[in-house]
Amino acid sequence: MGTQESTTAGRTLRARAAGLTDQPLTLLTVAGFWTWLVVRWTNDFLLDGALIDRNTSFFPTAPFEAAASTLGGLAASLGPVGFPVGWVAGFFEFLAASIPYLPQLATGVWATILLTVLGIALGFVIAVPLSVARVYGGTLTRSVALGYTELFRGTPLLAQLFVLYFATPLTTIIRELPAVGTGFIPAQAFWVAVIAFMLNSAAYQSEYIRSALNSVPEGQLTAARAIGLSKVDGIRHVVLPQGLRYAIPGWSNELVYLIKYSSLASFITVRELFERTDAIASETYRYTELFVLAGLLYLALVLSASLLMEYVEDRVAIPGLGTTSR
Amino acid sequence: MSDPLLALDDVYKSYGEEQVLSGVSFEMDAGDVDVVIGPSGSGKSTMLRCVNRLTEIDSGDIYLDGDCVTDADTDVNELRKQVGMVFQDFNLFAHLTALGNVTLGLRKVRGMDKATAQEQGYEHLEQVGLSDQADSYPAELSGGQKQRVGIARALAMDPKLLLFDEPTSALDPELVGEVVDVMRDLAAEGITMLVVSHEMGFARSAASDIIFLDDGRIVEHGPPEQLFQNPQAARTGEFLSRLETAHEEE
């Protein structure tokens, strides 16, 4: 399978998003997005709603409603040429309609981020040994690692979530653990989702890392062994530090995937961004506004991740190693 | 006299069907500089790699300082601490600075603390005239500088023996000189070196012995004067004459 190729595709893909992140407008949007989130979370989680009530938006709807109706009237009076004004009016209408839901969605964004970050970080811990086993392992470890990867890449994430939640005793076990579901520690469904994302993402991450390890020249390990490092130490101190840098572009891609696929956790009752949106929509029937809004929030998350990974890549860049994004 | 520092005794090695080394035997004493020459594919690299067991031999024995190092129970990592190696295409650790390349072995193999390792690392970079490039990454160095870091890295482990596999053949002609100069200095300091190289200038002026390998066998082995002026085997003369014309043109 074209893993090498998919890494390249990943790289170009992310470079695309990076192209957008070069634009000051995008940077500004992402900065605004995070300011809002952080203030919102601080108010809701830490200050217990001290600044503003938990369910009240920071932004008033009235001005937008007013703008929308004024512009709507204007568009109507302009007749057929009024359609651009009509669009702007529609945009304000959209803003006015979505603002009341922002506080609840911000809570969903928090769960989405937590889910993604934990999933990818824990997945990474599994992915590294998996990929090393694929590249340097013996027949047995290699086939175990391959079997794992094929299994998780060959079945839908949704099916994995379902099996783990409804068809295994996982929830029972996690539920019995101390502290789960108390205070700010989420209940078992969230942790089952984390486990699913961890297992699934590990399979994908290991593929990216594997092809990156393969692109470290063989001579590097030979040279490491020649100064007396054992094979394991040579891999640890020489091959991995290089391979992981090569893996960053593909890995960033996986991060973006995970942000989006975290929405599937709603199927097992995790109250992340999609679930929140869906819940509000099924009460209010404002599907279009809410899901456009959710789409924009996801997009902001994805752009943030691209920016972050670009920064990480710059930070760990070493002259002559891997692809520097610029 | 004491034991030779390195002795190969009837070493055989094949890859599948292909016999690469066929009964190679020779000895070298501490302080010797032996230069191995021979046509492409004659087994020079293989012979070198057998000495520090990057390649395992099929039969025969290799002794380092009197100890048989080809026993199954030899600790290869221990052996490799005593036998440094310099590669044709440098193989510098691409993610580490020059200093990092030199100190990695000191820290992770010799277990030195960072400060001591860096101090020693600097000394070795000094030895190859590169202390001012300590913080440069491999990609920022010229070929000659890379190879000098490669030499410093090998020296840092304080080996009994240094192996060089065509250390200058990946270099642009104008950069060969700086590396050869460093090797000449090392020879003068009495470091034992086994060098695969066709740098005839170096061989003439620094080699104790020249070993001519052809098709996995040592065809001729003797001091440079003898080999160059008065080769015993017809094959040696032929090879040398081709070497001369090729290199004169540079």
Next chain:
Amino acid sequence: MSDPLLALDDVYKSYGEEQVLSGVSFEMDAGDVDVVIGPSGSGKSTMLRCVNRLTEIDSGDIYLDGDCVTDADTDVNELRKQVGMVFQDFNLFAHLTALGNVTLGLRKVRGMDKATAQEQGYEHLEQVGLSDQADSYPAELSGGQKQRVGIARALAMDPKLLLFDEPTSALDPELVGEVVDVMRDLAAEGITMLVVSHEMGFARSAASDIIFLDDGRIVEHGPPEQLFQNPQAARTGEFLSRLETAHEEE
């Protein structure tokens, strides 16, 4: 006498700040074989590419068979049908067989039906001695064979003029001969060729004129005997002498 087949008149070309061609003028008649030599970066490739307008000139005129081809309203595709080009690194269409490479232009540009195109294609492969490799893909051919397909591809369009940009410099030394032989045959057949090449053997035996380009200017232009035996400009002599030593070594 009739018009020259190709005439460059005071051609200028720059890339940004860099002046690459500075007032190049020369003429060649039908049947001529002109060889362009000059140091790297002197503008040889650029000059060639200007002729079939792969590169656009800044000022001056280029005439093919009496028509000014650098007019804005010249159909470049029409022009390129009349001026074939052979590239340094072949640029064979990787997804087509040798025959496919030769016939693509015939079919898609000349609009021939498949059978006729293949018939003609075979003839051109024959002309470069490759009719037995018609069904091989580029990756299955040696460098020399690739370049001969490249020549056949250019010939197939039945051009008035063939441009060659260092057709042998990407080839292993032992493969140069077969390509030079084909070019010599073409010259003998009376095909007009403008060749950038430092193959002095070819230049001596086949060139009508040698053009020495340096820093975007034609420094000297004349028959090979004159240029080689009695160069007018000091710069020419110097360049030629460096060329001789470099090539003798091969």
Next chain:
Amino acid sequence: FGGGGGDGSTEITAGTAPGFPPFEMKQDGELVGFDIDLLEAVIDETDYTLAGWEEYEFKSLIPALTNENIDVVAAGMTINDERDQTIDFTDPYYSSNQAIVVREDGDFAPSSLSDLAGRPIGAQKGTTGETTVQDELISPGNLDESNYNSYGNYVLAVEDLQNGNIDAVVIDEPVAQTFAAQRPVTIAFTYETGENFGFGVRDGDDEFTQALNDGLSTVRDGSTYQDLTNKWFGQQ
């Protein structure tokens, strides 16, 4: 698709959300249940013909109806004000209350909604059960929002109850009775909401609504309604 608007076209498409036994569920790949039989019987009494059934998640039914993907909803849907703002309902065809279902062998035996405070509980997304939890427990502050799980489907909720992930499910009474019969769960108490089920129709589809109401009363007046009740609720 069905233009239930009534202008000549009489083919209509019905929508439901299986997984709500005995009202609607899938058996052997077939859609069956009280709602299914009843609506088909009602439509038989009208000039309309049923083109077929579409299956959705419960919460998707109203959007599907307003988007004209379907023309009528038969999914044990309670008539309430919120829904009435978006769609219309036929006359009630069934009365139900909310049952609070717990594990049979569990030691948790609530007897009123206030006993549920602080317990993890579940309901199906977009149902009256969810509204009850919202209005009676979460809004007054008796239940932390994080203790409420909302499911796409009752079966998943009951599954999770059996798994022990939640301690109670708020669910329509007849459905609860079916589950209690089939699974190791039991009805702890019933919360009187006096709610009525109706068929959902598009706002303004008055002609069609009227036809359905007429059909419904015909069916109720005859023996069909009783037969169906016996068939689907009889075995309790």
Next chain:
Amino acid sequence: MPPLPLQSDWAFVIENLDLLLVGTGVTVALTAASILLGFLLGFPAGAVEVYGRGPLKRAVETAGVVLRGTPLLVIIILLFFGLSVSSSAFVTATIALGLRSAAYQSQIFRGALQSVDEGQLEAARAIGMGRFQAIRSVVVPQALRRSVPGFQNEFTIVLKDTSIAIVIGLGELLTVGQNLYQGGQSTAALEIFLTVSLIYFVLTFVTNRSLDRLDDHFSIPGGERA
């Protein structure tokens, strides 16, 4: 511990295998239709990103970023309940999966087009081909071959993501599986999901191997494997 729904009920699964196979058919049809739509839109989009300029190029790029940055779940729901592009769940799912796939396929093709050596285009121009024709006869055939591995990945991604169509009630494989154990006749959840997963696994495996074959078949002799 409370009882787990783990009663082994393979018999139930086997009884209903025909239903699962029908769901598999829907899944396969949905995958095929979506990939096709993705190709029809994605290939030109990729070409526009490489060879286009101006507002068209920017529009295509932005649409791509938006589609790639939004979860499929959101796209499907929005198309179905928000914009109501079609009353048919199958059509909506095809459009959602197809649009998103187009956004990814455009990147695959963009990369492949860019990876074809510039000399190829130049050589084609040098024998008198127009730009469009040179791209069509020389660059595209090579780029298509090179995009096979990326395409292969995309294929499996779409195949697996068809399961998300469960939200709009499309009777694909996962929906059928879910309905089976929610029908009240059996609680064989684990058995059903394992079977469903196995079917997906077989589908992806078979798809991948067939695409490998296809790749071999179209690969250029002696040339790099696509």
